[in-house]
Amino acid sequence: MTTFGSIARHAGGWLPVIGAASLLGILGTLALPIVLGRAVDAIVSGVDGGLWLALAAGLVLLGVVVDLVDAFAGTACVAGTTAWLRERLVRHVLAAGDSGRRGFETGDLVGRVSGNAAEAAQAGPSLVTVGSAFLPPVGSLALLVYLDVWLAVAFLAGVALVALVLRAFTRRTASAVTAYLTTQGRLAGRLAESLAGARTIAAAGTLERERRRVLAPLGRLHEEGMRSWRVLATSAAQGAVVGPLVLVAVLVTGGFALHGGRITPGELFAASQYALLGAGLGGLTSVFARLARARAGAVRAGEVLAVPVFGHGSGELPAGPGRLELRGVTVRAGDAALLSDVDLDLPGGGSVAVVGRSGAGKSVLAALAARLRDPDEGVVLLDGVPLASLSHDALRGAVGCAFERPVLVGATVAEAVAPGAAAGDVEAAARAVHAHEFVSRLPHGYHTPLASAPMSGGERQRLGLARAWPAARLLVLDDATSSLDMVTESRISRTLTESGDRTRLVVTHRQSTAERADLVVWLEAGRVRAVAPHADLWTDQSYREVFA
Template identity: 55%
Template sequence: MSGAAARERSRTMTDAATGAATTAAIQAASGGAAERPLTFGAVVRQSRARLPLIGAASLLGSLGTLALPLALAAAVDAIAAGGDARIPVAIAAGLVLLGVACDLVESTAATTCTADAAARLRTGMVRRLLGAPHRIGRFDTGDLVARISAGAADAAHAGPSAVGAVAAALPPLGSLVVLIWLDWRLAAAFAVGLTLVALVLRLFAKQTATAALHYQAAQGDMAARLTEALDGARTIAAAGTLGAETRRVLTGLPALAEHGRATWRALAAAGARAAVAGPLATIGVLVVAGFLVAGGRLSTGELLAAAQYAMMGAGLGSLTGIVAAVARSRAAVARIAEVHDLSAMSYGTDALPDGPGSLAFREVTVRAGDRVLLQDITFTVPGGATAAVVGKAGSGKSTLAETAVRLRDPDSGEVALDGSPLPALARSDLRTAVSLATARPALAGATLADAMGPGRPRDEVRAAAEAVGAHDFATRLPAAYDTPLPEVPMSGGEAQRIGLARAWHADRLLVLDDATSSLDLLSADRIEEALAATGRTRLVVTYDAALAARADLVVWLADGRVRATGPHDVLWSNPEYRAVFAR
């Protein structure tokens, strides 16, 4: 079931890519630079619009935190000396209010920044997935959904968490500077404890990053199995294997729980270590401060300030939350980067020259990893002619169909339309000239009209629907073409008609990958007649001997190679050719 489901999802996403524009062109072929790899630093830089505000609020809040002990020290010393403490108390109150205001600004800006970053990451991932449908076979749909949803949400915290980590380190470092100003011996005692806490955090960051990466991977695996189960829910119910399938879907729960516990264990261990290292810093500073007060080199207020600064150093352990956020974000960025590295298909700038729609394959070879899907494919379909592509299952027919409309590029060789190599053509010219309809079209859009002709005028949608026999079906619906797509009841044949209507706009080459297999013979013949009347070139993948007989040319594939080309009645004398149609 898993392999079949994966193949079906690949076909579905490939067909979806033939709709409206889904990805920006990466103009490497025409002189543009390829995009840089996605890294944690790159995600941080993408959030730079709001990071200055977050950083300013954090910095101002940190400065207020550092100034507060000195203001309190001045108030204590003024009271001890019998002086007026109203000014330092007022300053201390103002610093407290400043801290609250900075926290509010930082929180608001960080929330907005994270939401924008998540939207940007999700948009980029979707564009890449739909722009490179043939490159996503190594991912499962459920895993991709997990990366786009939860993964993007975690990765989006990269900017705020990085700024937060820097800002949270400022009070301890600032405390060290102030203690040096008060007395270098206080700073020395403080630095020892600060070093211990920093080592604790470094170990915690390493452990948390590993656990977060494993946790997110386990989430993706479980989502993948769930998606497979949902795709085959009817089969599972009919087979009575609900219990077994439930156990299969949830088989990753123990691993997920273990990775979650690993995160909590790392947090607990860091808290325990910080509980020892932090107080050591405070005790060391207080002991030294006590001797300095006894020697008259430190006032009572300064003793209070030194204690508070020492507590800031001990409070470095509170960075565990920020460190954990950075670790989760780094892990999520690493998983998203695997999708980001899928380069979308680049397009040229050439206009398609006038011509009848002649299609030429010249020594085309297509690979998927180490497997050869097509090898040295060479044939030409004259403009306005119909070519039938036949062969047994696995012979490479669908791969050839995808290559003909440039949903994938050959690893070697060339595909040309009216003499122009497909990669050299501008996107708008190519997508206006060619289109693909499949046996199981992926229908998307808010309404039936959207599914039939995304972004096209209503009169064009209706004309296409009439040509493929879908108009009567549409007008019987409650809101006709404006019926919400989820509310459109449809059989396999009706889905194919909608897919054909969507592909009908191609003005030179229409590729049909078994696209009328669910229609009755009369309907299929009428669509064929309508196509012939348009004068467009047709490349038809089929198992129907009668359709192959009516074609001007037959391309017979076997094991990814062209076994023979020619008229159907000539090839029919070969018993192996006849065996192709024995179903």
């Protein structure tokens, strides 16, 4: 599982560079007041201070160089870590399948992959920044002890107050940032849903109601945002008050030390600069805020990566016709059972229709057969081999699936059917499902850019069927012909019926499709009510009502 620590460690070679640049910059910052103090003393005493001034100029130049190195290394580190984390998140989300994404809204997932990943990538640099931020006051304290122990006592008293401010800020800002990002993800999820259903919303005339639903979390988002700002503003104000106290305490103590002859004017100047370093701790609220956002981003990314993904075995399929078995299969969604103790033994090479009322479990059965999800209990086998034990290539080469609303991916129509396949294979699959006719009428045929290819819902379904067609053992169609006209659907059904070299599992609401199937699986409330040819089941009034 990816955690804040693992994200920070991934920064790898950049962190030593950032750390070294920070350390050199801090050493230069600590040395500069002493050097300038010596220059002041030289000028006051009438001695040539050119060497000290030259050394001070060198330290300033060193500070500029290390700042440039730190900026470049920090940017490169965050960019590389962001790209790595985003790739991991995308791969994990895709590998988890539908079951792994059910706990997240689409917009929320997009927000976690895009925005939260970039925030989590700040983990390494923010840790280095926070860690190095304490070196200047520690070094200042040591040098003040060297100058005069009472200067160190005054400095330490003031810094203790600043540390209390930072501690309270860190504790309060962590919860505020996490709540803000969570609410932001909820808002993004609702917006994504609304954009996907824009035509339905417009047709239903519910635009105003949908606007209120999407924007409902805005009030909470405003509250959490204001809470974050109040925490930041309060801590910044406290730091602005407490920070100068360090300087005042050191200057007052230094004034007495100068009057008593314990320190020189140059050393008083150096002491004031070290006091400013201590007072500067109050300005670290922004650094701690970035650390808090990085932690919150890492938590939200980790929640996605904690979702279990499908594991694949290394097994291969023996020779066989595509016999599909479900043994004691149960699938649950929370406390509800979508399928209950299902036992099926479907012969290979046949056409099997799956019918039932809405909510009977047809799509769940199809998802199990295609191994888009695994059962909570029981096992699914293809030609006697559990699907979970097959290698990824063996499984996807043997099993193909098409859906009611296929999502077509790829740059061109050909890639949407079969990425990387030979042109002849793509055309053969399209011809088999009667998609070649409309594809050939597109401006550039199979090379037409997918984004500019005008297609109806039925045409998109045919491309989805073509994508699944090459499956060698089992073809699973989840209502994948519902948008086709009756003539085209009949032609494709006939092709499926005549293709007896593999098993066809067809989820359908159409009586004609069930009639043409060799066998019908009748589901009711997540259980198998009957398995028989359509003609045998037709005598049952309840079965006829399924198609009413």
